[in-house]
Amino acid sequence: MIYIEEHISEPHPSMRKLQELTRAHERSTMLSFYDGTVLLSNMIKFAGAKKCIDVGVFTGYSSLAWALSVPEDGIVVACDISTEYTDIGKPFWKEAGVDHKIDLRIAPAVDTLQSGTYDFIFIDADKESYDTYYEQGLQLLRQGGIIAIDNCFWNGLCMKDSDTSASTEALRQLNAKIKKDSRVTAVMVNVADGTFICLKK
Numbered sequence: 491m492i493y494i495e496e497h498i499s500e501p502h503p504s505m506r507k508l509q510e511l512t513r514a515h516e517r518s519t520m521l522s523f524y525d526g527t528v529l530l531s532n533m534i535k536f537a538g539a540k541k542c543i544d545v546g547v548f549t550g551y552s553s554l555a556w557a558l559s560v561p562e563d564g565i566v567v568a569c570d571i572s573t574e575y576t577d578i579g580k581p582f583w584k585e586a587g588v589d590h591k592i593d594l595r596i597a598p599a600v601d602t603l604q605s606g607t608y609d610f611i612f613i614d615a616d617k618e619s620y621d622t623y624y625e626q627g628l629q630l631l632r633q634g635g636i637i638a639i640d641n642c643f644w645n646g647l648c649m650k651d652s653d654t655s656a657s658t659e660a661l662r663q664l665n666a667k668i669k670k671d672s673r674v675t676a677v678m679v680n681v682a683d684g685t686f687i688c689l690k691k
């Protein structure tokens with residue numbers, strides 16, 4: 491909504507530049523929305539989160555947002571399979587002075603999400619694996635930590651029963667599963683493409 495865009499805080503200059511560059515990319519629709527990154531950045535800061543995982547980096551916009559939000563001794567484990575995409579973001583991580591906080595792992599996220607304890611996990615990669623990332627993420631998340639899941643609306647397709655594509659079905663089933671999941675307290679928020687915010691009990 492334009493009214494929201496007019497009133498939301500200005501992005502960090504490096505985030506603004508990376509956003510503009512990514513908007514010209516042929517896969518620009520994969521770029522995270524700014525309102526969602528501000529909401530989650532505020533949550534990271536409020537919670538004092540230090541250890542984060544970014545599942546799905548693309549040009550590095552979300553990783554940059556989390557790295558700017560954790561303290562100096564914080565870390566963002568950034569998971570992607572494409573150096574072609576992630577190489578675009580690296581100069582902006584450096585320019586913002588937070589590249590030392592980003593631990594980029596080029597591998598299927600399912601292999602990276604194997605060990606450690608984390609405060610915050612953002613899921614925004616291949617849709618059919620979201621449930622796997624959610625389950626792996628819950629294992630790695632500390633009690634009281636948060637998993638935020640992007641695309642729970644999937645551009646409205648999750649609400650359209652006629653759409654039975656694999657991605658839509660995967661997201662729809664995960665949405666229904668989280669509603670009943672006693673391991674978390676979850677709220678679906680109408681920002682970005684729909685964001686599920688799940689706090690581990």
Ligand SMILES: C[S@@+](CC[C@H](N)C(=O)[O-])C[C@H]1O[C@@H](n2cnc3c(N)ncnc32)[C@H](O)[C@@H]1O
Nearest residue numbers: 520521522546548551552570571598599615616
């Ligand atoms: C929607 S984009 C991420 C957008 C990013 N969060 C941002 O802020 O702009 C999805 C990313 O997931 C990556 N991806 C796809 N399959 C993956 C996998 N199996 N493991 C890790 N990353 C994967 C893609 O290469 C792509 O960069």
